[in-house]
Amino acid sequence: MKLPYAEPFKIKMVETIKRTLKEDRIKWIKDAQYNLFKLDSDKVFIDLLTDSGTGAMSDKQWAEVMTGDESYAGSRSFTYLKDTVKELLGFEYFLPTHQGRAAENVLFSAVVKEGDVVPGNSHFDTTKGHIEFRKAKAIDCTIDEAFDTTVQHPFKGNVDLVKLENVFKSNSKVNIPFTLITITNNTAGGQPVSLKNIKDVSNLCKKYDIPVFFDIARFAENAYFIKTREEEYKDFSIREIVKEMFLYCETATMSSKKDGLVNIGGFIGLKSEDLFRKASTFNIMFEGFITYGGMSGRDMAALAQGLQEATEFEYLKSRISQVAYLGNKLLEYGVPVQEPFGGHAIFVDAKRFLPNVPQSEYSAQTLGVELYIEGGVRGVEIGTLLADRDPETRENRYPNLELLRLAIPRRTYTQNHMDYIAASLKNVYDRREEITSGLEIEWESPIMRHFTVELKKK
Ligand SMILES: *Cc1c(COP(=O)(O)O)cnc(C)c1O
Numbered sequence: 001m002k003l004p005y006a007e008p009f010k011i012k013m014v015e016t017i018k019r020t021l022k023e024d025r026i027k028w029i030k031d032a033q034y035n036l037f038k039l040d041s042d043k044v045f046i047d048l049l050t051d052s053g054t055g056a057m058s059d060k061q062w063a064e065v066m067t068g069d070e071s072y073a074g075s076r077s078f079t080y081l082k083d084t085v086k087e088l089l090g091f092e093y094f095l096p097t098h099q100g101r102a103a104e105n106v107l108f109s110a111v112v113k114e115g116d117v118v119p120g121n122s123h124f125d126t127t128k129g130h131i132e133f134r135k136a137k138a139i140d141c142t143i144d145e146a147f148d149t150t151v152q153h154p155f156k157g158n159v160d161l162v163k164l165e166n167v168f169k170s171n172s173k174v175n176i177p178f179t180l181i182t183i184t185n186n187t188a189g190g191q192p193v194s195l196k197n198i199k200d201v202s203n204l205c206k207k208y209d210i211p212v213f214f215d216i217a218r219f220a221e222n223a224y225f226i227k228t229r230e231e232e233y234k235d236f237s238i239r240e241i242v243k244e245m246f247l248y249c250e251t252a253t254m255s256s257k258k259d260g261l262v263n264i265g266g267f268i269g270l271k272s273e274d275l276f277r278k279a280s281t282f283n284i285m286f287e288g289f290i291t292y293g294g295m296s297g298r299d300m301a302a303l304a305q306g307l308q309e310a311t312e313f314e315y316l317k318s319r320i321s322q323v324a325y326l327g328n329k330l331l332e333y334g335v336p337v338q339e340p341f342g343g344h345a346i347f348v349d350a351k352r353f354l355p356n357v358p359q360s361e362y363s364a365q366t367l368g369v370e371l372y373i374e375g376g377v378r379g380v381e382i383g384t385l386l387a388d389r390d391p392e393t394r395e396n397r398y399p400n401l402e403l404l405r406l407a408i409p410r411r412t413y414t415q416n417h418m419d420y421i422a423a424s425l426k427n428v429y430d431r432r433e434e435i436t437s438g439l440e441i442e443w444e445s446p447i448m449r450h451f452t453v454e455l456k457k458k
Helices: 022-031 059-067 076-089 100-111 125-133 161-170 195-207 219-229 238-246 273-286 297-310 313-332 363-375 415-430
Strands: 093-097 117-120 137-140 179-182 212-215 251-255 266-270 345-349 380-382 403-407 439-443 454-457
Touching: 022 363, 059 297, 076 093, 076 238, 076 266, 076 297, 093 100, 093 273, 100 125, 100 251, 100 266, 100 273, 117 161, 125 137, 161 195, 179 195, 195 212, 195 238, 219 238, 219 313, 266 273, 297 313, 313 345, 313 415, 363 380, 363 403, 363 415, 363 439
Parallel strands: 117 137, 117 179, 179 212, 212 251
Antiparallel strands: 093 266, 251 266, 345 403, 380 403, 439 454
16 A cells, blocks of 8 residues: 655644634624734634744754844854855845845835836735835736636746836836845745746846846745746755755845744845845844844744755645645635645635625625634635725725635644635535625725724625
């Protein structure tokens, strides 16, 4: 008999989670103004709000926590992290920050100005926020295949070179500080970018003399997809692929809460000494001295160890297989999900799931509320609420995809949890015809409204 696949780890510590009653959940979500961010975590059974900072650390990472060096300047833990980043990613210069958006804030303070345009593949919401906050524009050049959840394409995160070149042709070079490749493409569904596409973007950018920056929150998951889907690289190790990817970028921002396998942290990796000096000033102002940047020594040490573990094939295989296990269960039940499956999450297509709820009534958010009521499972809307209003017209921006994201925390839940999630969603799917209206906004903030929005039933 062929032996089945099994996770390459065992569990050393457990945390109790509690089941709750449906009648309580109906009340709690109403009290939370139908905003899943406003629910207390003890009212959630399985929490798929995000894979950001919610994973489990290893015994070796906890050992680093005990021996971290808390010196203000020149900490040993800083050096360990800086050297690890250089060894794995090839960056000569390094600045720690307290999370990914802080890295964006520091770096963009040095390079983005009013009137600029920043082309890329579906900028992450905080990235877009930091660009628009500086009165610049983020231009999405993702390939069209990404916007149809039924199209099979191995690298739906790719940049469309024609769209990118159009941006270069219709804007002056002085207004394009960099092209940003987000790996994996979170907003388009955790979809990977191929090495070929990275190289092609790099060549095009060279032709127009525009630097390439990476947003690398899930670079290791991206490398796994390159190894398993891009023929040329199937015999490369994950670390060899990572090295190769990073040859094509000038500077990168990292949210360590993802592929850093830690609960908080971020950094900037740079190849230019000049940009490092400029960014250092902003790092000191916003984050802290350049050898800690808002992180404790112990957290930097745990991150260095986490980066080593995240770039191991066996870890990545268990991670991505678990996400695919949930995706396949849902497909079996007929639930419309984005294919191929992303690296960190399964994205449920709300337009296809709830055809009776119009996008203007926030159908993905409506689905998220229904799933919470059904099983105490918390997902997150990646749709119209997240897309926010156009900064000029103040009209709702309706994205092509209206998705409910089920993000899977790393090394945290078991396959039984995946079965439970799939069954909860199936029950909602079975009564989808009865769900005929959605939600409306009672209050929203002027930027990044999805975190604090207050909704009521339509
Ligand atoms: C999470 C994330 C960020 C922001 O990082 P934080 O650590 O949450 O501030 C930026 N880009 C991408 C692609 C992300 O997934």
